[in-house]
Amino acid sequence: MKINFTKKQFLSLMKLAYLGNWLANASRLQDEQIKEYEEAEDYIFSFAKEFGYDRYVDHEPKDGDRYFPTRYFEEETDVEILQEDYDNETFWQEASDRFGERDFFEKYGEEAIEKMDRKERFIKRMECEEKYEKEFEEKGIERLEIKE
16 A cells, blocks of 8 residues: 655644654653554654655664654644643643542542432533633632642
């Protein structure tokens, strides 16, 4: 099978590979990296020169024959903006989810929650999360504190 890409499509493919590998591996220790994503990114990046994007990739034969994005790739494309947007959105959503879940269990208790049907459980949990979503949207972390 052969797949043809325009220069613009190939740049999009590079960004997709980079972002996918980043999502899968950024929070993992080196020895816990998911190799198949690294290898896929390397393979795609290995064609960068053929598409005129050699400025965006460093090839390191000494380092396991790896291909790494350069600072030009990170600065001249939108990958850093996409990462920041993702991190920001994930932070607020996770905070609302976790605080809401905590409050949900504190308010109703595990036994009562087990007796709820799926719809009731969903509605009541969302009610607990929504107050955090509203708070974070309006005030950020301004009123968030730890009491000892």
